[in-house]
Amino acid sequence: MNTPDYTHVLTQVVDKLSDSNSFGGLFHQHKDGDPLPSGKSLYRIVELSRAILFPGYFGTPNLHTHTIHYHIGVDIEELFTLLTEQIQAGLCFGVESSGMATSDTPCRETAAKLAIQFISRLPELRQILATDVEAAYYGDPAANSFGEIICCYPIIRAITNYRIAHELYLLNIPLIPRIITEMAHSETGIDIHPGACIGHHFTIDHGTGVVIGATCIIGNHVKLYQGVTLGAKSFPLDENGNPIKGIPRHPILEDDVIVYSNATILGRITIGKGATIGGNIWVTEDVPAGARIVQRKNSQT
Amino acid sequence: MNTPDYTHVLTQVVDKLSDSNSFGGLFHQHKDGDPLPSGKSLYRIVELSRAILFPGYFGTPNLHTHTIHYHIGVDIEELFTLLTEQIQAGLCFGVESSGMATSDTPCRETAAKLAIQFISRLPELRQILATDVEAAYYGDPAANSFGEIICCYPIIRAITNYRIAHELYLLNIPLIPRIITEMAHSETGIDIHPGACIGHHFTIDHGTGVVIGATCIIGNHVKLYQGVTLGAKSFPLDENGNPIKGIPRHPILEDDVIVYSNATILGRITIGKGATIGGNIWVTEDVPAGARIVQRKNSQT
Amino acid sequence: MNTPDYTHVLTQVVDKLSDSNSFGGLFHQHKDGDPLPSGKSLYRIVELSRAILFPGYFGTPNLHTHTIHYHIGVDIEELFTLLTEQIQAGLCFGVESSGMATSDTPCRETAAKLAIQFISRLPELRQILATDVEAAYYGDPAANSFGEIICCYPIIRAITNYRIAHELYLLNIPLIPRIITEMAHSETGIDIHPGACIGHHFTIDHGTGVVIGATCIIGNHVKLYQGVTLGAKSFPLDENGNPIKGIPRHPILEDDVIVYSNATILGRITIGKGATIGGNIWVTEDVPAGARIVQRKNSQT
Amino acid sequence: MNTPDYTHVLTQVVDKLSDSNSFGGLFHQHKDGDPLPSGKSLYRIVELSRAILFPGYFGTPNLHTHTIHYHIGVDIEELFTLLTEQIQAGLCFGVESSGMATSDTPCRETAAKLAIQFISRLPELRQILATDVEAAYYGDPAANSFGEIICCYPIIRAITNYRIAHELYLLNIPLIPRIITEMAHSETGIDIHPGACIGHHFTIDHGTGVVIGATCIIGNHVKLYQGVTLGAKSFPLDENGNPIKGIPRHPILEDDVIVYSNATILGRITIGKGATIGGNIWVTEDVPAGARIVQRKNSQT
């Protein structure tokens, strides 16, 4: 083993793979002090946020009314430090990948300011997440308590990551919001783009396979089931044949809409208030308020 | 950075988030000695169970016929200790969330008795899991050995967690069964409610997106494919508009049924013995024994 | 607790579970020096491969042009060591489970030779993965840079694991390729069998629930959406009623095909060059080049 | 390897070593709920105490005046929980090893009360430790700052552990004080018995090999060098030939004494105020205040 021949092959492969012509865009060379956002730090940021938003359910398991502010204080301070660092990394990444001049490199101060803005939004985030917990509880006869919802239901992890990521998205921070929603995607199978707008009392039952696109607008009291896609039908190309960015291309779901499992709703269409979309169907046109759409009868052989 | 202004904002946010009016039901304050079940301990409980049920495949990798009982002995003892502790936590959680009087707080002895009852069921669990391995092997031409099935196939992880959780569910232990099936859900995309009843020789191919509801009854030799939903069509509300708990609302699948990918079967209907349900269809009515249902022809444009 | 009674029950259960008649094929007894492949080592093998293929994005975060060969050198050497060890374990497992004579037990030298063959293919793997990154970028208006694709998009993790596993599959290494693709399946919900053949510029958007069977043949510039199944319709049984192995039974997708979400394509059929398959449909017959198939209109109630 | 012969030998040895006649007092069988104190928890208790007493030097590295109380709050709460648990374990151990009746088993409430008493002493502990830091700083021309003393000097670790352990010793908690001073012994080579009484402004330079016995009384502003022993000369035996416990048998050092390296001072003698003991000498009689004792001249050959 590891005879001279093999060592020779190994060193040859190393040379080929280290050759600067071999990277094809797959090598990220960092400018000093400009590391990529760190998956590990972002994971910790999500853990801290969950602990702050749902004290006693995530993070330190034993909390008391009189000492909870110590825990939230320590968590908020760590969150501020990590978030400042990661936002800075995200801003640098955005500048680099946009090819902007380095003189415009965003500084640590901007990052700290943005981190503070995010942290100031946490009380509101907790309020809206409380409505999501309610929606999950009242929407599932199998649920026995709010606590069970918070501990077990994948929607809580997915919607929490989305709501965190959406706040960061609104602050124009690149890359990081998407990494945070992809963490929830991997954990729960629910893929919500941080750019989507989602009202209160939102829930998804089971959730695996749900996709919610970047320009979706979702009202209040909306409920989805597993496998639902709210996607784009197609997208216009620019003169170079590349997709044009930023065009509204995903559905609008008004208040009180229910979409059953595996339904696919595509394009900038509107599903009217209170409409019900049955499972396993393909919807590419507006649906009026209150309507109920189901799959055609199947054939028996 | 961390200028007085920022510190000021941080401490203000901490105060808001620690205010007892701000929790909206999202704060779990433990009574002393009554911690929530621990995800980490439950994960270890699943690891131990897998090691005991499939020796040599999970847990210690090198086992010999003459020394295996040392390993099973140590694992069973650790399982007993952890399970007693977690069952106690689960029982407390159940009492708290049900608002029952604290004088009824279940004690450690009850928990130990339930843990022993679960452990006594392990030999039977191993027998039925052996039939599930067989079903997966004979159902997939791509499988080369039982060993490959046990090592790689997501159904083995999902069905093992379900069969563990179902035993705990039958012992009326709150919360824990659901956490255990949700672990498999996150790992495999297969969501089986611990309340469902599932016969022997059960298998699911690929599995991502499968949902099996709490009141499902599934016979022997049943096979599902990825994306299949066995769900509730709707559920009656009580006088307060809340869903009524415990009503049978999910399908019954008799022996030898096959359901292809992405089919959605909803409501307390019966799919008769030996029936085949084609993919991507929406079934809300009984299907007779031996029938074969497929999606209507699509249109080509 | 742990009163004599309980200890008695525990030791009885241990005896039952250690009884050699109780295993039903679920016990893997290793011959000395023939451990099973290790999930932990294979996870590290995937980490190392990702770090070598996408330097700066995975693995060491801070790399410089002048020192990158040190890192690739160290990673390649660790990869060689681990891979030799795991391939040896995989070969032994294959021999054991095939019931071949032990005199044919494959030795460490064969494993090292196969590891070297795999490592020599890494430069080509990086080239084809670069085309997959391109395909993902140009196929999603929401993507802002190649870097974002590599960091966040699940397809990159899934396709990388698949392309690694496929190379090992072509070297006839048992078990390991499947474990590697199942790692990506668990992480992303995308289940690509290592036996499938997939051309360049391949991408899957969102991806949860996608299944690509063992005998699929996929051309260049093909794009799938979440929930798509490329599966087998049925499979012939041998005289004992067991599925016959190795028969082509999954679809062929020619170049430039697009398949929308939750479509199910089954059997050894051909989807012609440039065809578009709409979402939520069930396709079991050939589709001509350039055709566009969509679900029939739904009924509104 | 692991041929039947070896397995046979292994199982024989296991049987011998598990035979209840083979333990010779070396087996600790716990009554349920009465585990031994845990080295790992006590290590954490020391870490927490150091972080609370020297904020910014031990524990969280970045602290700010406005947020320090969050950190101290969280640390104190964890300290209280761990200490209660460990004190309870220590009390049980004391009861068991004293052969007292089990009906007197000390309960968790006593442990919590003692933990609170210890914690209430922390502000005084910090004050006296500040005098020790001063003494180390003014006693070493090589020291550049208080910070260097706290970060690097072994005496700080040893005296901190001793002062913590001494408080627990005064509360009559068995075993734990000794484990804590032995941790410092292993880390620094300084062995101070928790029963010793030591005044303020105490320091030891270098410290390896210092021994301070259980009944020593040390005044203020005392300085020792490495290798100094303050030990017992001999101890009276009881009628069974066992040493009688609790008799004062170690030296008294009055204020301002200096003892140079490797001096051995034995027995209940008094070293008078301001005396200096030279290195490498053996002292078994009182030394008057202000005296200076040195080793006799050596012979040159």
Next chain:
Amino acid sequence: MNTPDYTHVLTQVVDKLSDSNSFGGLFHQHKDGDPLPSGKSLYRIVELSRAILFPGYFGTPNLHTHTIHYHIGVDIEELFTLLTEQIQAGLCFGVESSGMATSDTPCRETAAKLAIQFISRLPELRQILATDVEAAYYGDPAANSFGEIICCYPIIRAITNYRIAHELYLLNIPLIPRIITEMAHSETGIDIHPGACIGHHFTIDHGTGVVIGATCIIGNHVKLYQGVTLGAKSFPLDENGNPIKGIPRHPILEDDVIVYSNATILGRITIGKGATIGGNIWVTEDVPAGARIVQRKNSQT
């Protein structure tokens, strides 16, 4: 930072440090399959041995009479595996460093046989260690129980490692015995060479700085205090001026000898039965049985 200049310097230093002429004997190149013994594995071997010899004090904290054989069984099996592997590494190292022909490379079978021989000695090791615990207990008025001795007293860790190492030394295993006693040296400051012969009921109080040389012979019921050296006075050189190996050059201590702190006893002299050596003295000649030697009076200035 990391400007081209610095990278240039770094790569230059790397080249110098990788140049095969630069190693001066400090580079260990392994033959394939011949790694050095691993400090981490040897640490685990010591942990396992302590857990087997002192059940309930080291290793698993909660043991019961009826299940202890499971724990000892699992520990013995892990010990056998690790020890076989490490003994093989030690034997290879011995062969390499002696420059013996590679055809004589010792094989895994020899290592397994030696591991079994060591393991068969464990019951006797436990018996003699029980006498050491007794000696420590009866020799210290500050000790409250056997349990306190086992948990806290450094001598127990040092003598256990020595007795383990001595058994391996008697089996002519190179390197490993010394690594094991050096672990205890670092942990306790007690340096006992694995070659020394030590009787039963041996103890050392406090222990820091004790040195016991390779050819010492120590009787039964001997007690040392901290800082005692049992060393070589000088050693004859061979014709090349190198020390001659293997000559008896350290003291013999007969039964019931006591040596007080910091005494230095050098050369192949005999300290007769029951003799007492006072602290801080330098002894290079025989001491008759029953004698009592103390340091000359010091001078007071």
Next chain:
Amino acid sequence: MNTPDYTHVLTQVVDKLSDSNSFGGLFHQHKDGDPLPSGKSLYRIVELSRAILFPGYFGTPNLHTHTIHYHIGVDIEELFTLLTEQIQAGLCFGVESSGMATSDTPCRETAAKLAIQFISRLPELRQILATDVEAAYYGDPAANSFGEIICCYPIIRAITNYRIAHELYLLNIPLIPRIITEMAHSETGIDIHPGACIGHHFTIDHGTGVVIGATCIIGNHVKLYQGVTLGAKSFPLDENGNPIKGIPRHPILEDDVIVYSNATILGRITIGKGATIGGNIWVTEDVPAGARIVQRKNSQT
């Protein structure tokens, strides 16, 4: 437990301990970006240096001639990064504790320059360490190979840390050199001040308790035994009664000196070339070249 009363006490203690008047110099408040040097990073720096200086003995265990430069390259790069960061922390600490103006805060560029200067010295460090290994080997009849010396002998760890620390000391880096030698002090009981000057072929046998002061000058081929002190006798005080820094106050040992165990040599005296100092003596005056000093005869009682 945790009854309101206890919580009340806990929060009161937290308030006292967070009060800015309570710190007495024991609180380190960092300016932003100016953390203290990290013990964990310095530990890693020592690990990396050992791996680079003794390849194959420390760090990666399996190295081959043809691939060793990859490993050294990766280690050097990590060393440069960590060292730059830690040197910067050390410089900031020095500035802060000296009370210098913040406008003089040393920048990252200075730190990188110093790190490069240190790294450039590594080849010379390896050469001189090779002489220390030789000295240890030829000085101990019990040693069997250079490899055994490097693996087991505490002097190698102590002298390596000292030689690293001394280089950093010569670059005027505060705090860090001392932390590095104190790590070795804790590990080996050998306390060498980084300011001491030590020639080649230096060794210490056993080593526990050795102290070598900051202004010692030690020639070539010097050998010490355990417990030797090379200390200061006394030190002049300035007008405020504080010790004056930087005055030569420790001994000079010329070439070929041997000092036996527990000897104490104090003050700025000179031990002449080739002199031998016997054990357990106290030397405060010059010793001529070639002389041999031993302890006076002891008295027998």
